[in-house]
Amino acid sequence: xxxxxxxxxxxxxxxxxxxxxxxxxxxxxxxxxxxxxxxxxxxxxxxxxxxxxxxxxxxxxxxxxxxxxxxxxxxxxxxxxxxxxxxxxxxxxxxxxxxxxxxxxxxxxxxxxxxxxxxxxxxxxxxxxxxxxxxxxxxxxxxxxxxxxxxxxxxxxxxxxxxxxxxxxxxxxxxxxxxxxxxxxxxxxxxxxxxxxxxxxxxxxxxxxxxxxxxxxxxxxxxxxxxxxxxxxxxxxxxxxxxxxxxxxxxxxxxxxxxxxxxxxxxxxxxxxxxxxxxxxxxxxxxxxxxxxxxxxxxxxxxx
Amino acid sequence: xxxxxxxxxxxxxxxxxxxxxxxxxxxxxxxxxxxxxxxxxxxxxxxxxxxxxxxxxxxxxxxxxxxxxxxxxxxxxxxxxxxxxxxxxxxxxxxxxxxxxxxxxxxxxxxxxxxxxxxxxxxxxxxxxxxxxxxxxxxxxxxxxxxxxxxxxxxxxxxxxxxxxxxxxxxxxxxxxxxxxxxxxxxxxxxxxxxxxxxxxxxxxxxxxxxxxxxxxxxxxxxxxxxxxxxxxxxxxxxxxxxxxxxxxxxxxxxxxxxxxxxxxxxxxxxxxxxxxxxxxxxxxxxxxxxxxxxxxxxxxxxxxxxxxxxxxxxxxxxxxxxxxx
Numbered sequence: 028x029x030x031x032x033x034x035x036x037x038x039x040x041x042x043x044x045x046x047x048x049x050x051x052x053x054x055x056x057x058x059x060x061x062x063x064x065x066x067x068x069x070x071x072x073x074x075x076x077x078x079x080x081x082x083x084x085x086x087x088x089x090x091x092x093x094x095x096x097x098x099x100x101x102x103x104x105x106x107x108x109x110x111x112x113x114x115x116x117x118x119x120x121x122x123x124x125x126x127x128x129x130x131x132x133x134x135x136x137x138x139x140x141x142x143x144x145x146x147x148x149x150x151x152x153x154x155x156x157x158x159x160x161x162x163x164x165x166x167x168x169x170x171x172x173x174x175x176x177x178x179x180x181x182x183x184x185x186x187x188x189x190x191x192x193x194x195x196x197x198x199x200x201x202x203x204x205x206x207x208x209x210x211x212x213x214x215x216x217x218x219x220x221x222x223x224x225x226x227x228x229x230x231x232x233x234x235x236x237x238x239x240x241x242x243x244x245x246x247x248x249x250x251x252x253x254x255x256x257x258x259x260x261x262x263x264x265x266x267x268x269x270x271x272x273x274x275x276x277x278x279x280x281x282x283x284x285x286x287x288x289x290x291x292x293x294x295x296x297x298x299x300x301x302x303x304x305x306x307x308x309x310x311x312x313x314x315x316x317x318x319x320x321x322x323x324x325x326x327x328x329x330x331x
Numbered sequence: 332x333x334x335x336x337x338x339x340x341x342x343x344x345x346x347x348x349x350x351x352x353x354x355x356x357x358x359x360x361x362x363x364x365x366x367x368x369x370x371x372x373x374x375x376x377x378x379x380x381x382x383x384x385x386x387x388x389x390x391x392x393x394x395x396x397x398x399x400x401x402x403x404x405x406x407x408x409x410x411x412x413x414x415x416x417x418x419x420x421x422x423x424x425x426x427x428x429x430x431x432x433x434x435x436x437x438x439x440x441x442x443x444x445x446x447x448x449x450x451x452x453x454x455x456x457x458x459x460x461x462x463x464x465x466x467x468x469x470x471x472x473x474x475x476x477x478x479x480x481x482x483x484x485x486x487x488x489x490x491x492x493x494x495x496x497x498x499x500x501x502x503x504x505x506x507x508x509x510x511x512x513x514x515x516x517x518x519x520x521x522x523x524x525x526x527x528x529x530x531x532x533x534x535x536x537x538x539x540x541x542x543x544x545x546x547x548x549x550x551x552x553x554x555x556x557x558x559x560x561x562x563x564x565x566x567x568x569x570x571x572x573x574x575x576x577x578x579x580x581x582x583x584x585x586x587x588x589x590x591x592x593x594x595x596x597x598x599x600x601x602x603x604x605x606x607x608x609x610x611x612x613x614x615x616x617x618x619x620x621x622x623x624x625x626x627x628x629x630x631x632x633x634x635x636x637x638x639x640x641x642x643x644x645x646x647x648x649x650x651x652x653x654x655x656x657x
Contacts, residue, residue: 059428061368061435127626134366135626137431138566141368142622145563149612149619157612262559266439269432277428304447311436318421318433 029176031299035292037184037253040191043287044246045264046271047198047280048239054215054278055235056124058136062144063243064265068151068258070112070244071251075160077104094170094182096163097252105248109241116240117233119143144261152258159255162248187249194245195284198238202280211235215278263307267294270310274317276327285325289313337473342592344480347487348544350584353568354490354577355537361575361636362498363530364510365423366431369438370538370565373411375557377539378546379445379452380407386461393451400464404543411539412532414441419531424524430531438559446554457553464547483544487581490537494577506530538565560615564591567618570625573632582634587621 049063081100082089088100127139169179202208213221214231222228250260271290275282294309301309317324352374359365367373385403388395398406418437422429445452452458469475497503508516509523516523546552564587572583594617598610606613625632 053428059431061431123623123627127630131626131630134360134364134427134431135630137366137368137428138570139623139626141563141566142619142626145615145619146623149615152612153609153616157608266436269436273429273432277426302447305443307443308440311433311440314433314436315421318425318429322421322425322429 028296028299029178031295032292033178033180035295036288037180037188037291038295039288039291040188041246041249041253041287042264042267042271042291043284044191044194044242044249045268046275046283046287047195048235048241048243049268050272050275050278050280050283051211051215051235052239053272055211055218055232056128056136058124058133058140059269061137061140061265062119062147062261063140063239064261064268065144065147065151066112066116066240066243066261067247067250067264068148068256068261069115069247070108070240071247071256071260072151072155072160073111074101074104074108074244074248074251075155075162075256077107078162091163095186096183097186098163101162101248105245108248109244112244112247113237113240116236116243120232120236144265148258148261155258157258159257160251161255162251181253183252187252191245191249194242198242198280207234266307267291267310270313273314273324276324279324279326282324282326333473337476340473340476340480342588344476344483344548345545346585346588347480347483348541348548349565349568349588350581351483351487351490351544352538352541352565353572353580353584354487354494355534355539355541356565356569357534357574357577357580358494358497358537359531359534360569361580362503362510363506363527363534364427365527365531365534366427366434367531367534368431368435368562369418369441370562371557371559372434372438372441373415373535373538374542374545374561374565375441375445375552376411376414377407377542378552378556379458380410380539381543382407382458382461382546382552383451386458389453389458389460392449392453394458400547404540404547407543407546408536408539411542412536415532415535416528419528423527423531438557438562442554442557442559445557453553455554457551457555459551461546461550463550479548483548486540486544490540491577491581494537498577560618563615563618563622564588567621567625570622570630570632573634573636575636576632576634579632579634579636583632586633587618591618 045064045067048066049060052058052060052063078098078101081103082098085100088103089098091098092102123139123143124136127135169181172178172180202211210221210226211231211234213224213226214228218228221231247260250256250264267290268287271286272283273286274289275284275286290310290313293313294306297309298306352370355373356367356370359367381403383394384396384398384406385400386395387397396403414437418433419430422433446455448454463475463479465478466475469478505516505521505526508519509521509526513523545556568583568587569580570583571587572581573579591614594614595610598613599607602610
């Protein structure tokens with residue numbers, strides 16, 4: 028039970044990171060982006076490429092940091108991968124979503140994102156192969172935190188949780204203390220009014236994609252550190268991430284953070300009563316429960 | 332010769348069954364503007380419902396009621412409709428993303444439950460041993476398949492006529508009115524949420540009908556038949572054909588199913604062995620590109636919706652969207 032709870036919190040840390048970007052894009056561009064989880068795959072795979080590259084160029088970076096299975100090479104790769112993924116998100120928007128936006132209605136964008144998810148996922152599969160990859164081949168041993176009740180935690184998981192919380196705190200500072208953060212919220216509230224006040228809408232949209240892509244990349248890498256990297260990880264993550272945004276309320280960044288942890292914990296606690304095969308259905312049950320009890324989520328506002 | 336003929340019969344049967352599903356989706360998306368991201372859930376509900384109710388009992392498995400076929404079929408449609416009603420009831424009064432996400436979720440959960448609830452659905456092995464109706468009179472050869480094809484075509488024609496009449500009826504006008512401007516429709520005393528739900532459930536039952544026929548045709552259904560790719564394929568068929576146009580929907584179904592089968596065949600015939608492992612990935616990329624490409628360059632599809640404008644003083648004027656009437 029305790030083990031499931033702790034595992035759930037750890038899963039929640041990367042679900043939250045993924046959900047923040049998704050909820051921001053949904054709030055500002057007003058469409059459910061089904062290809063958002065593919066940004067996590069892009070992030071995980073580009074970090075894999077950089078990681079291998081640095082390890083072969085500078086073997087000293089292949090040393091492990093403390094008890095983690097993480098290396099100096101991977102640490103640098105995370106930063107580069109955030110940039111690459113943010114850039115990919117901006118480019119996908121520029122070349123696909125923006126054009127669809129100009130031509131059609133919001134639902135055409137949902138539809139286009141469905142198509143993009145299919146393309147990205149399978150192109151990754153074609154480039155990197157269909158089998159799973161790992162950042163480190165070594166077995167990461169878990170620390171025994173307590174024996175009764177038995178509680179095992181891997182050092183990597185602790186790192187993932189702390190890093191995720193630090194990132195979220197930085198984002199909180201940016202959104203609540205800077206002019207940039209205010210502009211972003213203004214655009215989300217009322218795009219035309221924000222523009223009248225001299226906010227550059229295009230730049231704000233690009234910023235949303237960069238933040239979403241960057242955090243998504245970290246989420247993907249952390250997922251890869253905790254499990255493994257596969258071309259279909261986006262397919263497996265898209266529903267939990269959507270569930271996190273709905274639980275938190277579409278458009279609320281803080282809701283997305285809380286939603287991510289709630290979905291992560293619920294999915295793991297569900298293993299206590301359900302056979303593990305059913306765990307992919309849990310996010311859907313959460314969505315149903317929220318829609319029944321509190322349709323606009325914990326922090327969401329009614330908006331049509 | 333017989334080989335070619337029986338292949339053609341097989342191909343046309345599957346394409347016609349998928350056409351029915353595309354017609355159902357067209358009612359939801361084309362006419363009402365509802366995004367159904369979980370077409371496979373309705374499709375699968377129809378197939379599983381029919382086969383569980385109409386199939387023979389299996390050891391260690393619930394179901395196998397051996398119901399009279401039309402009754403089993405009805406049960407399958409009821410299952411598909413009920414599932415759609417549940418999702419629609421919860422999401423249709425909220426902003427449109429919710430329906431997209433919830434339907435997507437229902438499809439994921441449906442496949443997951445079918446795979447795991449072994450004592451009802453046979454799990455990963457699926458449901459086997461279904462006795463196809465009229466098998467005793469018609470045998471199992473080409474005659475049976477021809478007869479089946481004809482029945483499928485009759486069903487397709489019935490669904491087509493039903494939807495065509497629906498589209499030009501006051502109800503069809505109401506659907507388009509809600510799609511175009513919900514506030515205006517509400518100001519005229521219409522209840523958009525209820526009408527949408529009705530259209531959504533009707534469309535899902537039609538998709539379920541396609542699933543039921545599919546299950547009957549193969550006399551088998553497994554989780555492999557309810558994978559998300561089917562949703563994408565059916566969507567591609569609709570967008571290529573032209574959302575809002577029933578003829579286009581059928582044409583799109585045949586075109587995309589033809590392209591899908593052909594690309595699969597070509598890859599297995601001409602591609603080197605190493606590449607063949609990736610046949611699925613290549614085909615999935617192609618389907619994704621068809622969807623995105625159509626949205627970018629021809630969002631109205633190959634056969635755009637014909638908008639019917641009723642004019643005061645009688646007489647109807649028809650104009651296509653391409654001519655600039657929106």
